[in-house]
Amino acid sequence: MAAEIEGPEEAAPVDAVPSWAGTPSPLARVRIETTELKAEAAVPATETRRLLATILNTLLVLGAVLGPALTLQVVPAAFPVWATAGTIAAQLAMLVLVAKSG
Secondary structure (H helix, E strand, O other), rough: OOOOOOOOOHHOOOOEEEOOOOEEEEEEEEEOOOOOOOEEEEEEHHHHHHHHHHHHHHHHHHHHHHHHHHHHHHHHOOOOEEEEEEEEHHHHHHHHHHHHHH
């Protein structure tokens, strides 16, 4: 998952940022849609960086908790302990890399 974050000096003019309806809007919007869930957040364009950082932090925390928990649930009993620990360590290492790049 990657996100482009524009700095204040690179912000597009307000009339160049269309809303979902196609009309200009001074708001930055993030929409997440799945088959079960639809969520939208709108903030002033100056707060876009904080909104994306909050979303990234939420996803990192969920990944750090759910990744190892789901791995432990699906690993068969005969699977070596060192391989399970290595899989969980690799998952957490990838989350750290994503956090450092964001």
